Amino acid sequence: MRIDIIGRGNVATHLAKAFDSKSDVNIVVPRSFEGLRCDSDLYLISVSDDAITSTAERLSVAIGKSNSAVVAHTSGCTPLCSIGSLFKNPGVFYPLQTFSKHVELNYREIPFFLEGDNDYTRSILLSAANLISDNVSFLTTDQRQDLHVASAFACNFVNRLWALSYQYLEDKNIDFKSMLPLIKETLRKIESVKPIDAQTGPAARKDMRTISAHLDKLKEYPEMSAIYSMLTDSIIKSKND
Amino acid sequence: MRIDIIGRGNVATHLAKAFDSKSDVNIVVPRSFEGLRCDSDLYLISVSDDAITSTAERLSVAIGKSNSAVVAHTSGCTPLCSIGSLFKNPGVFYPLQTFSKHVELNYREIPFFLEGDNDYTRSILLSAANLISDNVSFLTTDQRQDLHVASAFACNFVNRLWALSYQYLEDKNIDFKSMLPLIKETLRKIESVKPIDAQTGPAARKDMRTISAHLDKLKEYPEMSAIYSMLTDSIIKSKND
Numbered sequence: 021m022r023i024d025i026i027g028r029g030n031v032a033t034h035l036a037k038a039f040d041s042k043s044d045v046n047i048v049v050p051r052s053f054e055g056l057r058c059d060s061d062l063y064l065i066s067v068s069d070d071a072i073t074s075t076a077e078r079l080s081v082a083i084g085k086s087n088s089a090v091v092a093h094t095s096g097c098t099p100l101c102s103i104g105s106l107f108k109n110p111g112v113f114y115p116l117q118t119f120s121k122h123v124e125l126n127y128r129e130i131p132f133f134l135e136g137d138n139d140y141t142r143s144i145l146l147s148a149a150n151l152i153s154d155n156v157s158f159l160t161t162d163q164r165q166d167l168h169v170a171s172a173f174a175c176n177f178v179n180r181l182w183a184l185s186y187q188y189l190e191d192k193n194i195d196f197k198s199m200l201p202l203i204k205e206t207l208r209k210i211e212s213v214k215p216i217d218a219q220t221g222p223a224a225r226k227d228m229r230t231i232s233a234h235l236d237k238l239k240e241y242p243e244m245s246a247i248y249s250m251l252t253d254s255i256i257k258s259k260n261d
Numbered sequence: 262m263r264i265d266i267i268g269r270g271n272v273a274t275h276l277a278k279a280f281d282s283k284s285d286v287n288i289v290v291p292r293s294f295e296g297l298r299c300d301s302d303l304y305l306i307s308v309s310d311d312a313i314t315s316t317a318e319r320l321s322v323a324i325g326k327s328n329s330a331v332v333a334h335t336s337g338c339t340p341l342c343s344i345g346s347l348f349k350n351p352g353v354f355y356p357l358q359t360f361s362k363h364v365e366l367n368y369r370e371i372p373f374f375l376e377g378d379n380d381y382t383r384s385i386l387l388s389a390a391n392l393i394s395d396n397v398s399f400l401t402t403d404q405r406q407d408l409h410v411a412s413a414f415a416c417n418f419v420n421r422l423w424a425l426s427y428q429y430l431e432d433k434n435i436d437f438k439s440m441l442p443l444i445k446e447t448l449r450k451i452e453s454v455k456p457i458d459a460q461t462g463p464a465a466r467k468d469m470r471t472i473s474a475h476l477d478k479l480k481e482y483p484e485m486s487a488i489y490s491m492l493t494d495s496i497i498k499s500k501n502d
Contacts, residue, residue: 069471097463097471116443118461120450131439155442159435166433167440168471169478173485174426174440175447176462177492178419183456183499185415192407194400198357198372199408199415200452201396205359205366206416207448211441215424220359221417230310230338230409237410243495244414250491251418254484258424 021148024057026050026075027066030119031094035066038127038152050075058083062148063091064113065103072098080106090136090144096168099161100135111136111145114164115153118175131155133164184244216258223255262389265298267291267316268307271360272335276307279368279393291316299324303389304332305354306344313339321347331377331385337409340402341376352377352386355405356394359416372396374405425485457499464496 021043025032027050039045048055050067056079063083067075072093083089085106092111093103103110112135117125132149135158136142142158149156159167182203186196209218222230231252238245264280266273267289280286289296291308297320304324308316313334324330326347333352334344344351353376358366373390376399377383383399390397400408423444427437450459463471472493479486 069468097474116439118443118446118450123450125446129442131442133439155439157439163433163435165474165478166430167435169475170426170430170435170437171440171443172462172464172475172489173422173429175443176460176464176496177488178422178444179447179451179456179460179462180464180492180496180499181414181418181422182451183460184495185411186456188414189407189411192404194404194408194411196411196456198374198396198398199412201370201372202357202359202412202416203419203448206420207444209359209361209364210420210423215420215427215437219417219420219424221413221420223413223417223421227310233338233406234410234413237406243498247418247491247495248413250488251421254425254488255417255421257484258421 021062021144021151022046022057022060023062023064023148024048024055024060025064025066026053026056026079027064027094029066029068030121031115032064032066033121034119034125034127035064035094035115035152039148042151043148053078053082056082058087060089062144063089064094065091066094069095069098073102076103076106088140090141092134092136092141092145096171097165099165100137101161104137109136109138109141109144111141112161112164113145113149114159116167116171127152128154131157133157133159133167135159135161135164181247184247188241188244219255219258221255223252224259226256226259262303262385262392263287263298263301264303264305264389265289265296265301266305266307267294267297267320268305268335270307270309271362272356273305273307274362275360275366275368276305276335276356276393280389283392284389294319294323297323299328301330303385304330306332306334310336310339314343317344317347329381331382333375333377333386337412338406340406341378342402345378350377350379350382350385352382353402353405354386354390355400357408357412368393369395372398374398374400374408376400376402376405422488425488429482429485460496460499462496464493465500467497467500 090109091107092113134145332348333354375386
């Protein structure tokens with residue numbers, strides 16, 4: 021399969037690496053389209069969300085609107101329809117993972133979520149995804165956006181809580197690394213148990229004495245204090261449901 | 262070393278298992294003190310936080326207040342002074358981990374935080390902890406309580422975010438398991454990078470268009486919506502600092 025990846029960011033770089041040796045892959049500079057081939061089977065537009073439409077418009081001109089190649093973006097929150105009218109076979113090729121420049125990943129474990137509005141598009145996307153991953157499925161735009169919202173909670177906000185925890189311990193001259201075995205075990209639990217059933221801590225026990233001792237500790241941390249109260253209420257409420 | 266563990270919960274059970282074959286360990290029923298030995302080197306009071314003082318008071322009568330054995334509780338948030346006046350050598354023996362009944366753990370990785378107000382107590386606690394863990398240090402009551410607050414953020418609240426994410430995806434007929442590779446990678450990052458530097462997502466990019474699309478998705482989830490806004494603000498503010 022001939023694949024052109026348009027992009028120079030982390031996702032583009034990692035996809036190119038994943039496809040290397042598995043397909044005839046080629047990386048294309050988004051601004052100049054330097055290196056673009058007009059006879060590829062699949063074009064992946066892997067640029068920042070707000071550059072997808074403008075890049076797609078220029079690509080449509082460059083390869084021709086009647087070109088039967090599949091053209092897919094790789095974004096979680098951008099609808100298929102944002103590039104839908106520009107190509108004969110538009111699609112979405114979304115890897116649910118956080119990519120860093122120099123961090124190695126096992127691509128076969130990364131879930132890929134695909135979308136296409138016709139059988140040909142879906143078969144090309146599926147063949148391509150299967151080359152690099154063992155975890156491939158189809159989602160609608162709406163479901164993919166739901167997944168994107170859920171990942172803000174499960175990853176971005178979780179990381180924020182770790183950052184607050186790190187900062188607080190740093191103020192108190194305690195090494196955050198002490199926390200890692202507990203954090204790892206917390207994650208290990210939800211691989212086999214529903215998170216709601218794995219909930220522990222003072223809020224889960226409705227241990228108001230410890231909760232008020234914690235809030236007392238946080239007196240000089242108004243932001244952490246507000247987050248503490250909100251998430252504690254959320255846990256207590258879930259136990260009443 | 263002769264060790265009596267007073268308790269029947271998860272912590273007591275796991276500590277007994279960890280000490281088994283490494284010391285002469287004995288488990289004691291908290292209510293009746295059945296099995297209590299009066300000539301042990303170390304007594305560990307491993308009962309719920311609000312039962313520590315009353316259990317300690319009865320233990321002080323049972324073994325004698327002038328007994329030179331070290332008596333330590335295993336709680337993160339209970340001060341040393343809560344049992345301080347009841348024994349000659351009071352202490353704290355706190356394992357920072359979440360214990361579940363049937364889950365195996367590698368005890369040598371668990372961080373133990375010790376406290377004692379004299380050299381003899383500290384040396385006994387250290388010898389005991391070194392028998393089972395490679396990760397032992399001393400903290401004051403104040404620092405141990407700080408760690409306990411931080412662990413509410415890093416573990417209890419993180420689990421709550423996972424639970425909300427799970428529930429939301431369940432409503433949308435999407436399998437939460439799809440999220441696990443991303444969650445694992447998010448954790449893997451903070452093993453080598455400070456969490457604040459590992460922050461990704463729309464809030465970290467100040468991508469207001471995606472943020473408002475997410476809030477739109479959460480219209481029928483007022484609780485998630487409020488948590489989303491608060492943690493998004495917290496991330497944006499951290500990027501302005």
